[in-house]
Amino acid sequence: MTLEMIAILLGGLTIGSALMVVLSKHPVRSVLYLVVTFFLISANYILMNAQFLAIVNIIVYAGAIMVLFLFVLMLLNLNKDSEPITSIGIKLAGIIAGGVLLTVLLAALKDGLVITQQAVESANNNGLVENLGELLFTKYVLPFEMSSVLFIAAMVGAVMLAKREKQIID
Amino acid sequence: MVLASIFESGVSIDFYIVLASVLFAIGAVGVMVRRNAIVLLMCIELMLNAVNLLMVAFSTYHGKGDGQVFVFFIMVVAAAEATVGLSILVMAYRNIRSTDVGIFNKLKG
Numbered sequence: 001m002t003l004e005m006i007a008i009l010l011g012g013l014t015i016g017s018a019l020m021v022v023l024s025k026h027p028v029r030s031v032l033y034l035v036v037t038f039f040l041i042s043a044n045y046i047l048m049n050a051q052f053l054a055i056v057n058i059i060v061y062a063g064a065i066m067v068l069f070l071f072v073l074m075l076l077n078l079n080k081d082s083e084p085i086t087s088i089g090i091k092l093a094g095i096i097a098g099g100v101l102l103t104v105l106l107a108a109l110k111d112g113l114v115i116t117q118q119a120v121e122s123a124n125n126n127g128l129v130e131n132l133g134e135l136l137f138t139k140y141v142l143p144f145e146m147s148s149v150l151f152i153a154a155m156v157g158a159v160m161l162a163k164r165e166k167q168i169i170d
Numbered sequence: 171m172v173l174a175s176i177f178e179s180g181v182s183i184d185f186y187i188v189l190a191s192v193l194f195a196i197g198a199v200g201v202m203v204r205r206n207a208i209v210l211l212m213c214i215e216l217m218l219n220a221v222n223l224l225m226v227a228f229s230t231y232h233g234k235g236d237g238q239v240f241v242f243f244i245m246v247v248a249a250a251e252a253t254v255g256l257s258i259l260v261m262a263y264r265n266i267r268s269t270d271v272g273i274f275n276k277l278k279g
Contacts, residue, residue: 007181011189018193018216022200027209034212041219044189047181048230053238057222060245065215065252072256073208076263084205084270091203098199105191126235127226135235136242147246154250161257164264 007047014040027078031069038062050127186227193220207262207269211255218248 017040020033038061045054125131136144197220200213222241229237259269266273 004181007185011185014189015192015196018196021209021212021216022196022203027206030209030212034216037216038219041223044186044223045226048186048226050226050230050238053222053226053241056242056245060249061215061219065249068252068256069208069212072260075260076208076269078206078208078269082268084268084272086203086205094199094202097202098195101198102191102195105195106188109187109191126229126233127238131235132238132242135239139236140239140243143243147243150246150250154253158253158257161254161261 003047007044010040010043010047014044025083027073027083028070031066031073034069035062035066038066045127048127049125052127052129052132183227183231186224190220190224190227193217193223205271207259207271207274208256210271211252211259215248215252218244 014037017033017036021030021037024030024033038057042054042057042062045051045057194217197213197215197217200216201210204210204213222244225237225241225244229235229241262274263269266276
C-alpha cells in the first residue's frame with residue numbers, strides 16, 4: 001500500500017463523512033459525523049507532516065468546539081421531530097448552486113497550478129512545534145497577542161448574550 | 171521520515187486542491203440546503219476546515235511554515251465565532267422556541 005493510496009482513501013472517507021454531515025436528518029448525528037471529519041482532516045495533516053496542527057485540530061475542533069455544539073444541541077433538546085423540512089425546490093437550487101461553485105473553483109484552480117509549479121523541497125520540518133513556535137513568537141507575535149483580545153471580546157460577548165435578562169421586580 | 175516525503179512519493183498538490191474544493195462545496199451546499207441554524211454553523215466550520223486543509227497543503231508544498239501559522243489563527247477566529255454564534259442561537263431559541271432559520275424572517279419590518 002503506497003502513500004498515495006492512503007491519501008486517496010483518507011480523502012474519500014473525508015468527503016463521505018462531510019456529505020453525511022449535510023445529509024443526516026438528526027442534528028446529533030451531524031455533529032458526530034463532523035467530529036469524524038475533523039479526525040480525518042487531522043490524519044491528512046499528519047500525512048503532510050504538520051503534526052502540531054493535527055494535534056491542535058483534534059484538541060480545539062473535535063475536543064472543544066464540537067463538544068460546545070453538542071452541549072447546545074442537548075440544552076435546546078433538538079431531535080429529529082423538531083428538524084425543519086426544506087422544500088424540494090430549495091434543495092435542488094442549493095445542489096445546483098454548489099455544483100456550479102465546485103466546477104468554477106476547480107476550473108479556476110486548475111489553470112493557476114501551472115504558475116505555482118516549482119521544485120518540491122525535500123522533507124521539511126515546518127509542521128513541528130519548534131519551528132511553528134519560533135515563527136509564532138517572532139514574526140507573528142502581534143497577531144498572536146491580538147487573538148487574545150479577540151478571545152476576551154468573544155468571551156464577554158458570549159456571557160452577555162447567553163445571560164438571562166434580569167426580571168423586573170415591581 | 172517516511173511520511174514526510176509524501177510530496178515526493180506521488181501525492182500531488184492537485185489532489186489536495188480537489189479535496190479542499192469538494193469539502194468547501196459540500197459546506198456551501200449545506201449552508202444553502204439545511205434550515206437548522208446549528209447545522210448551518212457546523213457547515214461553516216466545514217468550509218473553514220477546507221480552507222485550512224488547502225493552507226497546510228500549500229505550506230508543505232512551498233516548504234514554509236507561514237501557512238500553518240495562518241491556519242492556527244483561522245482556528246482562533248473559528249473558535250470565537252462558534253462561541254458567539256451559539257450564544258446568539260441560545261438567546262434566539264429562548265425567544266422564539268425554534269432554531270429554524272426560516273422563522274427568523276420575522277425580523278423584516
